[in-house]
Amino acid sequence: MTQSLGAIAVSRCDLFKQPPYSEAAGALTRRFLTPAHKAALERLTGWMREAGMSTRLDAAGTLIGRYEGTGAATVLIGSHIDSVRDAGAYDGALGVMLGLGVVEDLARQGKRLPFAIEILAFGDEEGSRFHASMTGSRYRAGTLTGDPTTLLDEDGISMGEAMRGFGLDPAALCQPPPRGDVRLYLEAHIEQGPVLQAENLPLGIVTGIAAQTRLAVTLIGMANHAGTTPMGLRRDALAAAAEAVLLVERIATREGIVGTVGALSVAPGVGNVIPGLVSFSVDLRAPLAGPRDAAEQEFRDGLAALCARRGIGQEVKTVQQLAPCLCDETAQRLLAESIAAQGGRPFALASGAGHDAMSMAALCPVAMLFIRCRDGVSHNPAEHVTPEDVDAAARVMLGFLERLAAR
Ligand SMILES: [Zn+2]
Known part of the structure; x- marks a missing residue:
């Protein structure tokens, strides 16, 4: 029996709990520009290529997998692949794995959409190594101010030094990437709060970020x-x-x-x-x-x-x-339609936690889909999602892309 998209995404996150994808055995820590980060990007690159995507690494260490479409525009789907210390397996990584799974599903069907899809795995959302959060998404959106490369980690290693060790050029960070014809950024993420569980719902449509x-x-x-x-x-x-x-x-x-x-x-x-x-x-x-x-x-x-x-x-x-970030209203409606089409009840909620979508809002309209996590727990090894909920998210994301393509 083939595994559901949800089960595959969950098992990939679980695989990433252990070395070489974690800095230490027994607990998940994957900080920006560490060997664990590198190993995760290598594995992701392999999966992306198997799905027929071209891959590249940008100046901020964001891995980008591109699945061509029939038109010039691009839809971005992403989240972060770094973690806090002693983290849960799904915060960030799940959004990346879901994006990957969605493209794999399209590739299996031989389906091309009127826009390209780029899967983004941001390397530094949490700021758990250099205390400069959302470096990847702020760089992508062209809003990275100041010079984060002089920041030091707890061992006295500068971000610039760590970037060179990772094969990146720190000087390139001050050169924002071309904006490109980006239509939208979509991020799926665990809720990190107890609201969906209380509502007995697997998914929530994010209205905005505080x-x-x-x-x-x-x-x-x-x-x-x-x-x-x-x-x-x-x-x-x-x-x-x-x-x-x-x-x-x-x-x-x-x-x-x-x-x-x-x-x-x-x-x-x-x-x-x-x-x-x-x-x-x-x-x-x-x-x-x-x-x-x-x-x-x-x-x-x-x-x-x-x-x-x-x-x-x-x-x-x-x-x-x-700044607060408001999610795109049209995208919220399309997510609601996709949830209803799967037999679910569309439910909207605000995000109290910051996400890469906040920074990406400076580049393009953004949309976010929240996935129920047990007892709302995150930033903790006890973080838990069910494959069924994650599968519902994958189906809704596919439905969302189809609706976006039809517009
Ligand atoms: Zn996160």
């Missing part, structure tokens, strides 16, 4: 003896940070806004010394830029006030600011 701001906050107090410094004479940076964390939580109680302090470090970090220096992250997201910006301003004002009251110095740096 606006996001990431801040790096440093609070400067005065380290001093924990025994001899009276409470009224202290400048405790950690006590101020604790107030700031609760401020973020309070701001995020407003409709549609989510706020998180996910990293915090204390110096000197000794039990009998008053904390003199604290740095922490703030992540604020909202469906639209306006409420997100209002939340950021409220945080900055509140932080300034509490630091003034406590005699604490403060510095707030914007690490990343991502």
Whole structure:
């Protein structure tokens, strides 16, 4: 019996959990420009060629497999092939495997569409090695600003050095690729949230991706003896940070806004010394830029006030600011029609997580299809999808392409 498209995509993701496609055995870690990334691209290249695709690697390490059509336009289908540390098998990789499976199905039928299809496997969405996320999609969309090649990984290796080791020319990264006649970018991705499971649905049509701001906050107090410094004479940076964390939580109680302090470090970090220096992250997201910006301003004002009251110095740096991305309405309708044609119930939802589609929106209309994942868990080895759900996604993607071709 031949395997379903869903089962094949899932088994390929499962294969990629282990070395050489993971940096270590027993846990999946596949960071940008590592030997594991290289091995994954080599295997993908093999599959793409077997399906009659031509392949190339762009300056940002994105593997592109091209399946020719009868017309000049191109439809892009992609996601990322890199992972966080100790990751799940499906975040990103599943979207790449689904794109590949869809083309394999067309190739088996000897079917050519009025547009070429390019499958994109972005190498750096997560930013788990150099802390510059979405390098691949931002390069492709021509919106890569600054020079990420000087960024260092934890071993002190620069992105430029790693690129050379990978056979890439770091200087080429400042030269955006030709835009080309791109009609649309489609990304299938696990939901990374619990909504579809709660709705008892395998698939969701993404309406848009939340606006996001990431801040790096440093609070400067005065380290001093924990025994001899009276409470009224202290400048405790950690006590101020604790107030700031609760401020973020309070701001995020407003409709549609989510706020998180996910990293915090204390110096000197000794039990009998008053904390003199604290740095922490703030992540604020909202469906639209306006409420997100209002939340950021409220945080900055509140932080300034509490630091003034406590005699604490403060510095707030914007690490990343991502505009919200709205998915193409026509594409959403075509996805809904394809889901209905498979006997499913079209269901729309917004994405709180960032995706390559966000960056690609600067290049062309974008569409996203979410796949139910068990308990909404991601960035965790427990990440799980069923072959049946993934197969439904493959069928909907094929139906979507047919509808797009008929327009
Ligand atoms: Zn992802």
